[in-house]
Amino acid sequence: MLNISDNNKLHLHSLESYKSIHNINVRKHYKILNKIIIGIAILGFLMLFLPWTQNISGKGAVTTLKPNQRPQSIQSVISGRIEKWYVQEGDFVKKGDTILFISEIKEDYMDPNLVANTKNQVNAKKQSLQSYESKVGTLSTQINAIESEKKLKLEQAVNKIKQSYLKIKSDSIDLVAVNTQLKIATTQFNRTVQLNNEGLKPLTDVEEKRLKLQEVEAKIINQENKLLSSKNDLINSKVEINRIKAEYSEKSSKAQSDQYTAMSNQFDTEAQVSKLENQHANYSIRNGMYYIKAAQDGYINRALQSGIGETIKEGTAIATIMPSQYDIAVESYVNPIDLPLIQRGQKVRVWFDGWPTIVFSGWPNASYGTFGGQIVAVENFISDNGKYRILIAPDKNETSWPKQLSVGSGAQTIALLDNVPIWFEVWRTLNGFPPNYYYNETKTKKEKK
Structure with a gap:
């Protein structure tokens, strides 16, 4: 039905007519609270104009810089039967040390002479x-x-x-x-x-x-x-x-x-x-080839084959070895939308699992426990996890990475981009826009030339 009659109109009274509201306005601490709220609002508004470093975050793990320095398996070139082990897990071996002895199982090669x-x-x-x-x-x-x-x-x-x-x-x-x-x-x-x-x-x-x-x-x-x-x-x-x-x-x-x-x-x-x-x-x-030897200096991590008399085929992994000398690095993964913003030589901040860290992603200089890195390789093919892999090496111009790091431990990275106000970053995030791509001045000059 239509409200045509004046009897159905609502008569709103001023809040000041209520006693509780009047008492609130009279009390002093409520006035102080209002000033605090107004001050915080003004401070928050001013903070919107503070600088903010755009970044691309990623997660990964500690690895080695060169492929030959990464954990690798020792394989048998020929098929045979395990006769004797010369090492155990955790042993340090030098290049050429014997790890395992196998005997022949093919009738074409069983003649001792x-x-x-x-x-x-x-x-x-x-x-x-x-x-x-x-x-x-x-x-x-x-x-x-x-x-x-x-x-x-x-x-x-x-x-x-x-x-x-x-x-x-x-x-x-x-x-x-x-x-x-x-x-x-x-x-x-x-x-x-x-x-x-x-x-x-x-x-x-x-x-x-x-x-x-x-x-x-x-x-x-x-x-x-x-x-x-x-x-x-x-x-x-x-x-x-x-x-x-x-x-x-x-x-x-x-x-x-x-x-x-x-x-x-x-x-x-x-x-x-x-x-x-x-x-x-x-x-x-x-x-x-009956004596399987170590290809380089390192530590025997795990024996993948066990027992005496067990038959193995050619190409079978027997044990894994971790090289003793290696250059540390971090492999991280970024989203496909962020891949165009990543380039070789770009500066990256890294922090590792188990190390005390305080991270302010927008203010990298104010962060604590992060280490400097530099991108040395960008993978052009997507990984199984749906992201792109990047390889980060230590930045020689900054503090060296901890020597106690172990290959395989977790790490997180932040690739630094352009500096913008906080309000711009909030507006960009709410609208889903990508970060500003940051160009080095030296690089742009070279490209122009």
């Missing part, structure tokens, strides 16, 4: 290789001898061809001379017959000339036979050259074939020697 037998095989193969090398050298000498003999035989055959040419030339000249004698004998015979017919020569002279003509004719036939024989010798000499070439080519080819076979066996033996030498080296190195 495996290295010596492999060495004998290597020596035998090397001797075989030397014999093949000698055979290749002998065949090379044989091939050179065959080629030299072939060269001499060819020179001999060439000389014989030249002799055959000269003999053919000589027999041709003799044949020409005999033909001349035949012409002369025929002329003399005809003249003697004519003179005999005229009665100037006796019949005996005619018979002599006929006999001489027949002798010259017989000489022609004999000389022609000699010429043909010389030509036949020339052909035989040429045939001999081809025979010599074929014969010595066959001998040289056979020797070269034997040489290539020996070279092939030589190369195959060289490959076998290399393989055996590789096996010998592997077996020798494997024998040294």
